């Protein structure tokens with residue numbers, strides 16, 4: 001569907017009928033369904049092959065709508081004011097009788113809520129006039145989609161439509177912020193950096209992916225965002241037969257198939273390119289080929305980039 005008024009009307013019509021419509025946000029494409037409709041939300045899990053114990057993010061257009069769904073702790077409200085609309089998801093106690101289908105929470109007492117910033121996502125939420133449950137619009141465990149083509153390659157035939165809004169501006173999923181009492185906890189690094197969160201909240205406890213054996217957010221399971229190829233991280237240069245994913249100036253790379261996340265070493269540019277480049281290199285390699293990846297600095301968006309690369313590289 002085009003991003004026209006007619007396209008939006010068609011999307012709303014499909015969603016009201018319990019359909020699944022993928023739509024662009026500034027992070028990645030989401031696979032939307034009416035969050036109040038148990039059967040529609042159940043279709044999301046089937047279309048993605050998503051484990052039933054993995055809860056969903058509910059998307060709303062404004063703060064008033066968010067506050068009807070969750071009980072924000074004081075620091076949650078501070079973070080919401082600073083970063084919504086934007087690439088931040090807040091996990092907080094779910095309000096009773098908010099009308100959200102139970103399976104969105106997958107048995108948890110908390111609910112994940114986000115106000116996206118992409119104008120098309122906000123237009124859709126306002127036109128739909130209700131909450132949309134939306135995980136990333138990919139098959140469970142695979143690389144997230146940053147274009148409508150990525151969505152169609154994997155989900156055509158399983159969903160009812162895609163709104164094509166071009167490439168996503170951020171390119172990595174939202175940062176997920178939870179709370180232990182009023183203490184902020186980073187559940188997933190993402191489009192809002194830890195440094196930016198701490199500037200408004202004070203210290204935020206970051207859950208490392210290694211010590212987190214019983215994950216609270218299954219996006220924290222170690223193998224995730226997985227291409228078919230094997231990744232070799234922190235590489236200086238590709239070895240014979242390997243593909244190369246560079247960051248900053250490229251080394252001598254012979255005849256290796258290659259892509260560069262950002263020749264100038266921009267983490268923002270690398271974020272917008274990561275998932276598309278992984279898909280492209282993956283398609284050009286035989287199954288179980290190897291992609292050597294340049295080191296990415298552990299600062300700013302580099303935390304989220306390294307998190308996704310580490311999971312993509314995890315044994316499975």
Ligand code: TXA
Pocket residue numbers: 025027028029030031054055056057089091105108110111112114134135136137172173174175176187216217218219220
């Ligand atoms: O940028 C994004 O966040 C995208 C766009 C579409 O909004 N969505 C996204 O959704 O990445 P998904 O389902 O692929 O990842 C959401 C993560 C999952 O790891 C899930 O386990 C976690 O959020 N999550 C959802 N509800 C939760 C809850 N109540 N407690 C802890 N983690 C939760």
Ligand code: MG
Pocket residue numbers: 135136144219
């Ligand atoms: Mg996902």
